[in-house]
Amino acid sequence: MTRAKEILRTPTMVTFGALLLIIAAFSIMAPGLFNTPGNFLQLAQNVAILTVVSVGTTFVIITAGVDLSIPSGIVLGEVFAVHALEMVGGLDTQPGEVHIGYVFAALGGAILAGLSIGAINGIVVAYMKVPPLLATLGTLGAGLGVALILQNGVNTSTYALDPIGHGSWIAGVPNLIPIALIIVVAGYVLLHMAVFGRHTFAIGSNPEAARRVGINVERHLLKVYLIGGVTAGFAGFLSVAYFSTTSIGGHSTDNLQAVTAVALGGTSLFGGVGSIIGTLIGVWIPAVLKNGFVINGVQPYWQDVAVGLVLIVAVWLDQLRRRSRNRG
Amino acid sequence: MTPALAAYNIVKSFGQVRALRGASFEAYPGEVTALVGDNGAGKSTLIKVLSGALIADEGEVRVGGEAVHLTGPQDAKARGIETVYQDLALAPDLDAAANVFLGRELRRLRFLHDHAEMRRRTATAFADLGVGLVQDMRQPVAAFSGGQKQSVAIARAAMWASNVIVMDEPTAALGVIQTEKVLELVARIRDRGVAVVFISHNLPQVLDVADRIEVLRLGARVARFRRGESDVDRLIAAISGAYTNEEAQK
Numbered sequence: 001m002t003r004a005k006e007i008l009r010t011p012t013m014v015t016f017g018a019l020l021l022i023i024a025a026f027s028i029m030a031p032g033l034f035n036t037p038g039n040f041l042q043l044a045q046n047v048a049i050l051t052v053v054s055v056g057t058t059f060v061i062i063t064a065g066v067d068l069s070i071p072s073g074i075v076l077g078e079v080f081a082v083h084a085l086e087m088v089g090g091l092d093t094q095p096g097e098v099h100i101g102y103v104f105a106a107l108g109g110a111i112l113a114g115l116s117i118g119a120i121n122g123i124v125v126a127y128m129k130v131p132p133l134l135a136t137l138g139t140l141g142a143g144l145g146v147a148l149i150l151q152n153g154v155n156t157s158t159y160a161l162d163p164i165g166h167g168s169w170i171a172g173v174p175n176l177i178p179i180a181l182i183i184v185v186a187g188y189v190l191l192h193m194a195v196f197g198r199h200t201f202a203i204g205s206n207p208e209a210a211r212r213v214g215i216n217v218e219r220h221l222l223k224v225y226l227i228g229g230v231t232a233g234f235a236g237f238l239s240v241a242y243f244s245t246t247s248i249g250g251h252s253t254d255n256l257q258a259v260t261a262v263a264l265g266g267t268s269l270f271g272g273v274g275s276i277i278g279t280l281i282g283v284w285i286p287a288v289l290k291n292g293f294v295i296n297g298v299q300p301y302w303q304d305v306a307v308g309l310v311l312i313v314a315v316w317l318d319q320l321r322r323r324s325r326n327r328g
Numbered sequence: 329m330t331p332a333l334a335a336y337n338i339v340k341s342f343g344q345v346r347a348l349r350g351a352s353f354e355a356y357p358g359e360v361t362a363l364v365g366d367n368g369a370g371k372s373t374l375i376k377v378l379s380g381a382l383i384a385d386e387g388e389v390r391v392g393g394e395a396v397h398l399t400g401p402q403d404a405k406a407r408g409i410e411t412v413y414q415d416l417a418l419a420p421d422l423d424a425a426a427n428v429f430l431g432r433e434l435r436r437l438r439f440l441h442d443h444a445e446m447r448r449r450t451a452t453a454f455a456d457l458g459v460g461l462v463q464d465m466r467q468p469v470a471a472f473s474g475g476q477k478q479s480v481a482i483a484r485a486a487m488w489a490s491n492v493i494v495m496d497e498p499t500a501a502l503g504v505i506q507t508e509k510v511l512e513l514v515a516r517i518r519d520r521g522v523a524v525v526f527i528s529h530n531l532p533q534v535l536d537v538a539d540r541i542e543v544l545r546l547g548a549r550v551a552r553f554r555r556g557e558s559d560v561d562r563l564i565a566a567i568s569g570a571y572t573n574e575e576a577q578k
């Protein structure tokens with residue numbers, strides 16, 4: 001097989017090529033506006049929160065599952081974070097004040113929320129054998145309901161997490177960027193270099209094969225949904241940090257955005273195939289399109305149209321690849 | 329010689345169906361033992377008992393002469409008994425090395441897998457076994473032909489089977505040339521001193537490869553032959569109940 005063919009066989013390279021093309025096109029169309037370091041930093045910050053949840057979603061989709069409950073994981077993460085802040089008396093922290101203890105309290109709350117929803121998803125999918133689409137549709141609605149009950153339907157604002165959401169530990173680089181990068185690296189190591197990731201691929205590829213070699217498939221699936229929940233909860237923490245408020249109505253399409261990113265990145269919705277790098281690219285394509293359209297004065301709604309088309313092509317290519325491979 | 333793996337007077341029922349009615353079986357180190365019998369004779373059930381996938385209602389399983397109670401496939405594996413099931417149980421999206429080491433990955437830093445080393449050892453083992461897949465080591469096994477997949481499944485079992493390797497119809501789905509390759513592989517594994525058990529419906533093939541043949545009929549052993557003691561007609565007679573050289577057991 002030639003090198004070029006080999007590259008075309010990996011969907012990640014195809015989407016990466018598409019991303020480069022889009023960037024090149026916008027750079028030519030809007031030189032000095034689109035292709036500036038400032039614009040790319042802005043973009044990176046914009047996609048940071050979606051990147052975090054998409055890393056978790058990559059694991060879930062590789063097991064041939066799906067997690068529609070991401071919005072409720074994020075919103076519950078926000079709500080638990082501000083409730084934890086309230087408990088430790090940190091809700092009214094003034095801008096400019098830094099209390100590391102408050103930050104950790106909020107983080108603890110958000111992670112707890114993520115673990116809870118992840119545990120429910122995992123138990124229902126892995127042990128009760130409810131199809132993931134419906135199981136997580138259930139926790140999506142239920143989780144959002146719980147969030148609204150806990151908040152009486154209104155948002156809570158706080159500046160306690162400003163040091164996370166607004167600072168720059170690295171000169172000129174907003175904090176959300178290195179945070180998202182850490183999650184990406186951790187996800188990469190866990191998925192591609194660790195035994196855990198290997199078993200995740202195996203279960204998505206053929207759960208019976210995994211079971212026969214002694215892998216505890218149910219327990220592993222539970223852990224995968226825990227990862228999905230925790231990344232959502234953590235994204236909620238970041239969201240409060242960035243927007244200085246909960247946004248209980250503001251995440252309703254985050255699940256679809258994450259699934260889109262993961263699928264664009266070449267992760268197969270049928271399980272067994274996928275990559276963190278692909279997901280990273282898949283997160284960027286819609287963001288770059290939207291940004292580029294805005295800068296070029298095109299109605300930004302074209303982004304939705306373009307992403308939809310790109311998504312269909314990406315999944316279609318995946319289908320073709322699987323079919324030709326399985327014939328071989 | 330002590331059988332590497334043996335079963336005596338095994339009874340196994342599924343509800344009203346008495347799949348095994350006092351079945352016995354013996355496989356010796358360094359020999360290929362073929363298990364033949366009509367559809368429904370209980371062959372698959374018997375090897376599931378031997379590989380720990382099913383627990384017998386009555387009877388005794390012996391590994392190396394020692395009576396054991398196999399609690400599950402992992403228990404059998406720990407005793408050096410590996411099974412290649414009819415459906416192969418490979419993960420199609422993983423490459424050969426990942427499949428070979430699935431569930432027993434070589435590790436670094438306890439939680440990372442050492443894929444380079446796993447690939448190296450797989451390539452070496454495949455070369456030793458004459459499985460010519462070395463150039464395809466990076467491909468997912470889904471890209472392999474049926475015979476290559478079968479070879480991966482058998483080679484995987486052979487790499488871990490210190491004692492016995494059990495195969496349920498390893499050539500049933502293969503063409504002539506692929507079958508030939510798989511049978512060569514079976515013979516090579518046998519020559520390493522492992523006890524090889526295999527089920528097949530292809531009687532000329534069985535006569536060609538097997539050192540011993542055991543015939544199962546209606547859930548019990550009805551005949552045993554050493555190499556050269558039988559031919560196709562006699563095997564058919566034994567399978568259909570017209571011939572027996574086994575004292576009625578029960």
Ligand SMILES: Nc1ncnc2c1ncn2[C@@H]1O[C@H](COP(=O)(O)OP(=O)(O)O)[C@@H](O)[C@H]1O
Binds near residue numbers: 371
């Ligand atoms: N899990 C099962 N449940 C019910 N009946 C079974 C089961 N497995 C096998 N049997 C029955 O046991 C008998 C022996 O089956 P099997 O061992 O598969 O035979 P063979 O492999 O020789 O064709 C058949 O009558 C079959 O229908």
Ligand SMILES: [Mg+2]
Binds near residue numbers: 371372
């Ligand atoms: Mg059978």
